[in-house]
Amino acid sequence: MSTSSELGIVAMGMAFGERRDVSATAADYVPDPEAVTALGYETYHRAAPGVTAVDLAAEAAREALENADVTVADVDLVVVGNSDVPDYLGWDPSAAVARALGAHGTPTVLFTQACAAWSPALDHAAGAMALSPGVETVLVVLANVMSEAHGNRMDFNGCVASDGAVAAVVRRGHPRLRRLSSAQFTNPDYADLFRIEYGGAAAPLPPPGRGLKDVSPMASVYRHFDRDPKRFEAFMDEITARLADVVEEALSRAGRDRSEVARLIHINDSRQTFRAVADAVGIPLARTNAELARSLGHMGTADQLVCLWRHIEAGELVLGDLVVLTGVASPGMHWFCTVVEV
The missing domain is CATH 3.40.47.10 (Thiolase/Chalcone synthase)
Incomplete structure (x- = not known):
């Protein structure tokens, strides 16, 4: 065996x-x-x-x-x-x-x-x-x-x-679609960002007159940074910089180089975010899943494997291609990268 x-x-x-x-x-x-x-x-x-x-x-x-x-x-x-x-x-x-x-x-x-x-x-x-x-x-x-x-x-x-x-x-x-390596990074300072205030053990029910979703997660993000545009901009820069770091680390663990990457598959994010991610990692936007994301929407944890399979079905990935699957989990906050060889 x-x-x-x-x-x-x-x-x-x-x-x-x-x-x-x-x-x-x-x-x-x-x-x-x-x-x-x-x-x-x-x-x-x-x-x-x-x-x-x-x-x-x-x-x-x-x-x-x-x-x-x-x-x-x-x-x-x-x-x-x-x-x-x-x-x-x-x-x-x-x-x-x-x-x-x-x-x-x-x-x-x-x-x-x-x-x-x-x-x-x-x-x-x-x-x-x-x-x-x-x-x-x-x-x-x-x-x-x-x-x-x-x-x-x-x-x-x-x-x-x-x-x-x-x-x-x-x-x-x-021998196909081999997982070669992975890397991750967690910044616990952002553990409370995007949390849903009501419905959990700490606050099972909202106050009288309020609903479960009356608190906007994005509003809590802005409050975390004291509504300071510069602090929020630095946070956005950190998101893409950390992503580039975990990509580099995962590739290094696999003994591969960024120049070998045929495609980057990120969460099905907005087109603005895809541009920032592509720039940070140094890969053309056309070699991401940005177009697929437009028609799929953000399917949470399913994004990367759905898009990987769709690219293969479309003939856009072939035997031996190196693919980096990347993601950022807002609750946490976590950055992940997994390297796959088609």
Whole structure:
């Protein structure tokens, strides 16, 4: 039995909410629709009433298993990342996904680091293979369904939130889509940025006369910097600078160079952010997933693998191409990079 912890992605599957037009629906969410359309998004996905993150996760997982020509009985571990408010408190979505798939007895683990959960999820799969020789096939499932009871999908963190899931069947020693390395950085000074004030154990209910989403996360960000434009600008500069740092570190760990990178796949952010990220990392905007982001919206932790698979399906990535998957998780605050060779 192989003891290598090197893994590759065998196949993926995806599931999305209903496609919606940004310009046609922005007025339903914000008083200034032009501010949203200026972000550059054209469409996004919204889950139908009653459709949960677990529902989309299970749908994506079934497609991934079918595409990989394996059954759930072949899976040694299920790793789930959920990037928004869970369906219930005191409840584990990873176990719920396993139940939906019929994976009885298969170990599961859950990651909740918001839109950065994809990277530690892949790291955990690699770590499980390194520690347990019997772990050969892992199902990584990443899902995002925006809770509109807790937040506004068009006025939360400068993105248009979108509902979707992606699943990847990863196998020890698989020669394609190999995970080479990863790197991360956390700045705990920003731990309270973007937090939702009400609904958790500290403040289960909002004060009388207020709702769960009456406190704007962006407003709390501005307050954190004392509404000082220079301090906020320095914060924005730090976001891109830290990202460039983790890209450099991840490439160094893989023994690769930035000049070898064929494509950078970032979270499905606004077009302004993509320009800043491309400049910071030193890669042309056309070699990012900026165009895909316009039609997908920000699917939380699912962004990177959805876009990776879409670029492969479109023939925009070929055997041997080096890809850096990057992300910034606002709650935390975390920076991540994972290096993949197609």
